[in-house]
Amino acid sequence: MSIEISYTTRVRYGDTDQMGVAYYANYLAWFEVGRTEFCRSLGKSYAFWEGEGVFLPVVEAHCRYKHPARYDEEITLHTRVGELRPTTITFECRVTRTSDGKLLAAGWTRHVFADREGRLIRGDNPMRRWIEAQKNDGGVADGD
Amino acid sequence: MSIEISYTTRVRYGDTDQMGVAYYANYLAWFEVGRTEFCRSLGKSYAFWEGEGVFLPVVEAHCRYKHPARYDEEITLHTRVGELRPTTITFECRVTRTSDGKLLAAGWTRHVFADREGRLIRGDNPMRRWIEAQKNDGGVADGD
């Protein structure tokens, strides 16, 4: 009961470090690309929601690195909503090597719903309702 | 029974994003600066250990974001060794705002000891012994 969005990109030269593999902080940037494409795939871009005054500052992030990603490899970002709580939302992301599906990394990011000034939105908000509606349509997971 | 190394740096313009605060992936880069300075402070640089054939690829990373960091703010990276196990080492890092000591973020990274080809070093290795010796001198924590 969960929709997962896949999006492919490539490891850039500047993403690598002197160990010859993608530097570990880049995975968080890829997770963010996954979240952006998740929203777009469901019909409303994250930029749209910022325009509506709903922001998703990150409050926690986690990543397990399983296998290195190398320059020019195509990777697939698999993104889904994990937990949706009154004031927080968790996105889960797996990064696989497109050529053989090998799992390279897996992690999640937890966000609060905030307004333009960064204040927590405690009550209802249109973006949360939209995610909720997708969930009731079977589109988005109700957490694990 | 733990040594903690402090190192200050500043939030760069390019570290910010359109929310006007430091982008979340940069904290992992700062954690890495903290690890580098931790080793240097103890007398042998991480570059030295790579020269000796011991590498520390990251296998897991975690960060909690408490309060945003803004452009040009001086931040302090407080780094210490958390757990030291036969094949892994965990570094813990807190990021505070130097001016008032406010905690901005806290996290950790777990690493394996690996050789130049990225293969796990299962037995003893000189870098691990060095960390261990610091610990026995009361310099490095024996985990929590």
Add this chain to the structure above:
Amino acid sequence: MSIEISYTTRVRYGDTDQMGVAYYANYLAWFEVGRTEFCRSLGKSYAFWEGEGVFLPVVEAHCRYKHPARYDEEITLHTRVGELRPTTITFECRVTRTSDGKLLAAGWTRHVFADREGRLIRGDNPMRRWIEAQKNDGGVADGD
């Protein structure tokens, strides 16, 4: 008498800075994506050439910024070879906003042909011959 390769990508959240537009150093990273895709489009990836022992360290870079790029905008990288000299090659890149073709930035990077140790390759080299051959087929520009 010049082939130009187009490749689209999007401005990521982490690419923006607190002015609300893409940070200026990212354009050099995009130029590099353009070079990578240029080689791939012509049939041999840049990763392939590194495997063959030919590297292209940058010796000079230039960029004019015409109009800001914003988060989530799709941009097109238009890449072509400018000058091909005995020991150097220049790639030119224009960045346009895909939606309306507006020119956002234009620049170039000059590279030397170098071996694995970073030493200049003064004579002939297989990558240079390959580019030269494309040029004689009308594929690659003979400079300006």
Add this chain to the structure above:
Amino acid sequence: MSIEISYTTRVRYGDTDQMGVAYYANYLAWFEVGRTEFCRSLGKSYAFWEGEGVFLPVVEAHCRYKHPARYDEEITLHTRVGELRPTTITFECRVTRTSDGKLLAAGWTRHVFADREGRLIRGDNPMRRWIEAQKNDGGVADGD
């Protein structure tokens, strides 16, 4: 008749790429650090000027790469004002290796004076006056 501000920093692990040297786009980030420290050294931070409503979006950037910078090397950023024109200002930056003074790279960035909305400030502005005053004190170069 020119003041040049020096500031040291170190090459981070994440700054390197698989060639084992600092990735070329990072130099533009270092130039920005140099500009920030230039303003601070002269007594008013760039953050202060943004607070006053004067922004310096980059309109052109150039860099010549002379010698690679490696992980953990301390580098010195030497920054000065080049040209100061009615609507533009150019900052020049040289990057040297601190240990032996070797020149690693040299470049410049040209900026317009703009307001909060990114519109060109055509007439006078307080930041320009401040730079001008420094110049008349012999502090800042009158271009080349």
